[in-house]
Amino acid sequence: MSQFLEVIEHYDPTGQEIAYRFPPDGSADVKWGAQLIVHEAQEAVFYRDGRALDVFGPGRHTLTTQNIPLLTKLLAAPFGFTSPFRVQVVFVSRRTFLDQKWGTREPVVFRDRELGVVRLRAFGTYAYRIGDPRTFVNTIVGSLGQFDTARLQDFYRDMIVSRLNDLLGENLTSVLDLPASYDELAALAKARLTEDFGKYGVDLSDFYVNSITPPDEVLQRLDERASMGAVGDLGAYTRFKAAVALGDAAKGGGAGGNAGAGLGVGLGAGFGVQMASALGDAMRGTPVAPAAAAGGGAAAAGGFCAACGAGMPAGARFCPGCGKPLATNTCARCQQPLPAGAKFCPACGAPA
Secondary structure, three states: OOOOEEEEOOOOOOOOEEEEEEOOOOOEEEEEEEEEEEOOOEEEEEEEOOEEEEEEOOEEEEOOOOOOHHHHHHHHHHHOOOOOEEEEEEEEEOOOEEEEEEEOOOOEEEEEOOOEEEEEEEEEEEEEEEOOHHHHHHHHHOOOOEEEOHHHHHHHHHHHHHHHHHHHHHHOOOHHHHHHOHHHHHHHHHHHHHHHHHOOOEEEEEEEEEEEEOOHHHHHHHHHHHHHHHHOOHHHHHHHHHHHHHHHHHHOOOOOHHHHHHHHHHHHHHHHHHHHHHHHHHHHOOOOOHHHHHOOOOOEOOOEOOOOOOEOOOOOOEOOOOOOEOOOEEOOOOOOEEOOOOOEOOOOOOEO
16 A cells, blocks of 8 residues: 555445455555544444454544554554555445355254254344454454455354254143244244354344244145044045035936046945945954845845844745745746736846
8 A cells, every 4th residue: 555545444345345444455554644434324434453452333433543542542643643554454344244044054863852853044134233343353354364254154154053952842742732832942042143253243132033944845744634534534534525426427428438437436446345344244253145245126035034134033925024925836837936916027027
């Protein structure tokens, strides 16, 4: 830098700059009485020989014995306030940096009371501002010429996730309770993180938890579990769906093959249920009518009605179950019983 520098000023057009060192490398020759201009939402830390001497707020500052007492003591004896001196100025933004993102790099393991061990992902936002410019420059910026928010993102994200992991383990029992706990978790996290931020001269203004969710495959299982809960009684639900399907098939019976196919499936399922019931009765020792089991219309030996399969008392001429008359004649060809009034044998087709 050229000697006898008279004005020191810096403006950040990006809005993301936290600190800027002037000059970026080395130091500048400044004469006594030069002007230091600090913009609103800025503070300037004045350095000489590697030491932070004074901090200036917004406004125009003339470098004189009145406003730089520490520098005055250093310069009075050797230079008599006549020669230029070499300094550095670090402009520090005091604005609040909003909408800073944080989130887990990888899902973290969490022991859930209801679901067992699950992995969780967490995301949110936070806002901060520089509370102590001198501490921030000395602990974070150091000798860097320029420092912006991108340099702090990874550091603060890892710090936040570490604190949040402890909070989840201490205060949460199930991910199903998470939506009602976001505000409480955010308040607890902010309280713990305030000290972590403060030791670097940074004030944590706001902290928010936007979402804490399991991975997609776990969410899919939760959706399936919720669907099962909505169904309730699975047996009643199955019977209801079957009744609806039969009703739809009956309505569309004349529309074509699809309705007939649906009806056929329903009838086949019904037949299977009937057969299962019959087998169950047989296992329990309940007599099953041969005519009903075979599905035929002829009267079976052993005293059963040919029409409905009901048991027949000895000497009965009419069925006590359906009221139909019993067969009294037999076919001359096949010797099968002939129903009353039959003109042909229902078994072989011979004339009665």
